[in-house]
Amino acid sequence: MINALSYSLFSIGIVFWLWGTLPLIGHRSVLYKLHSLSVADTLGSMSIVVGLLLRIPREWPLLILALISLAIWNTVLGYVLAYCSSHGGGDV
Amino acid sequence: MNFVFFAMFLILLIPIYEAWQDEYIWQKMLAFASIATKTSIMILFISVLRDDWMIGVVGVIILSVGNAALMLLAHVIRRMNEL
Amino acid sequence: MSDEFYVVAIAALLPLTALMLVLQVNPYNALVIRGILGAVAALVYALFGAADVALTEALVGTMLSITLYAVAVRSSMSMRLGVIAAEPHPDNERHDIPYPPEPLLSALRHMLDQHHMRLERVAYPSLPALRTALRNKDIHAICIGTETNESALLQVDHTEPYHIQTRLQRLYELMQKDIPSTMASLSYVQPNTLESAAIASADSQPSPVEGKL
Numbered sequence: 061m062i063n064a065l066s067y068s069l070f071s072i073g074i075v076f077w078l079w080g081t082l083p084l085i086g087h088r089s090v091l092y093k094l095h096s097l098s099v100a101d102t103l104g105s106m107s108i109v110v111g112l113l114l115r116i117p118r119e120w121p122l123l124i125l126a127l128i129s130l131a132i133w134n135t136v137l138g139y140v141l142a143y144c145s146s147h148g149g150g151d152v
Numbered sequence: 153m154n155f156v157f158f159a160m161f162l163i164l165l166i167p168i169y170e171a172w173q174d175e176y177i178w179q180k181m182l183a184f185a186s187i188a189t190k191t192s193i194m195i196l197f198i199s200v201l202r203d204d205w206m207i208g209v210v211g212v213i214i215l216s217v218g219n220a221a222l223m224l225l226a227h228v229i230r231r232m233n234e235l
Numbered sequence: 236m237s238d239e240f241y242v243v244a245i246a247a248l249l250p251l252t253a254l255m256l257v258l259q260v261n262p263y264n265a266l267v268i269r270g271i272l273g274a275v276a277a278l279v280y281a282l283f284g285a286a287d288v289a290l291t292e293a294l295v296g297t298m299l300s301i302t303l304y305a306v307a308v309r310s311s312m313s314m315r316l317g318v319i320a321a322e323p324h325p326d327n328e329r330h331d332i333p334y335p336p337e338p339l340l341s342a343l344r345h346m347l348d349q350h351h352m353r354l355e356r357v358a359y360p361s362l363p364a365l366r367t368a369l370r371n372k373d374i375h376a377i378c379i380g381t382e383t384n385e386s387a388l389l390q391v392d393h394t395e396p397y398h399i400q401t402r403l404q405r406l407y408e409l410m411q412k413d414i415p416s417t418m419a420s421l422s423y424v425q426p427n428t429l430e431s432a433a434i435a436s437a438d439s440q441p442s443p444v445e446g447k448l
Contacts (some may be wrong), residue, residue: 094182191278232263
């Protein structure tokens with residue numbers, strides 16, 4: 061039961077990864093790619109980590125830490141990358 | 153489990169190809185961001201696969217530190233475009 | 236068997252990204268690829284069970300070395316061009332025009348872009364300060380307007396509106412190739428002749444009035 065659930069979470073995560081990463085190829089703007097990357101990639105990674113958590117609940121503090129750092133860092137990183145790539149000529 | 157890992161490996165190839173073929177630096181940075189997250193998730197996956205607590209700790213540290221390196225680099229590159 | 240296979244596949248990523256890194260021409264792109272190489276290397280080390288090596292690669296090999304190299308590349312791959320600070324004219328508002336005019340400036344930038352360098356302008360208050368800075372190797376080249384009487388001090392005859400003097404042979408060759416001679420005249424001074432010539436006027440230490448323009 062738990063095994064099937066974690067497998068389905070893995071496959072959802074991999075589908076999300078594929079969805080977020082495939083737009084990288086192709087000639088779209090940086091912001092468009094960043095959007096799909098930050099939303100779909102983070103969701104995919106989080107679903108994979110939850111799948112791992114179901115499989116080995118013993119390591120929960122570590123995996124919860126991974127979930128939190130994924131959620132926070134990827135959001136901040138998306139913001140920073142968008143700011144830096146669009147303000148290329150600006151001062152500060 | 154091995155099959156899931158192999159699928160992750162195949163997806164990892166996509167941003168590597170993108171970093172190789174695109175000359176614009178911010179596209180390379182996006183590919184780097186994608187690779188940094190994916191490799192650390194794969195390290196976490198390996199740690200669960202092998203039931204190795206130590207590799208898991210390293211994976212989580214790399215997950216947070218790799219992103220910090222990316223932000224530092226992004227700011228330096230933004231400064232390069234000035235002037 | 237399948238266990239062996241994915242280990243080999245992931246280990247093969249390491250030489251692949253290393254080859255990508257070596258083939259890069261632009262130093263900034265190479266830094267980004269170095270980050271990718273570091274991430275892949277950490278994955279390979281973790282796959283082989285070397286958690287400590289993976290951690291060191293991520294912390295030192297990727298984060299610290301990339302940051303240090305980025306700062307080093309940024310500060311070394313630049314041409315510092317000394318100019319005389321433009322005096323604000325009270326009667327018109329043209330004083331904020333960049334001192335080397337736009338065609339010359341963009342020609343210089345275009346030339347430096349081909350070699351992945353940046354142009355940095357440093358403003359000095361007067362011509363002697365400019366020359367002292369050139370002799371002290373604070374700047375790589377100086378750019379002056381030739382219709383003013385300042386240029387008489389340099390003893391160059393010219394029909395061009397601007398004159399660029401550099402102390403670096405390589406920079407001189409590059410500018411000779413890429414700066415149209417109608418835009419500015421060029422000259423190269425040997426650093427040691429600069430030293431002897433500037434002793435007489437080396438009374439005051441120059442200070443840039445504005446750091447970076």
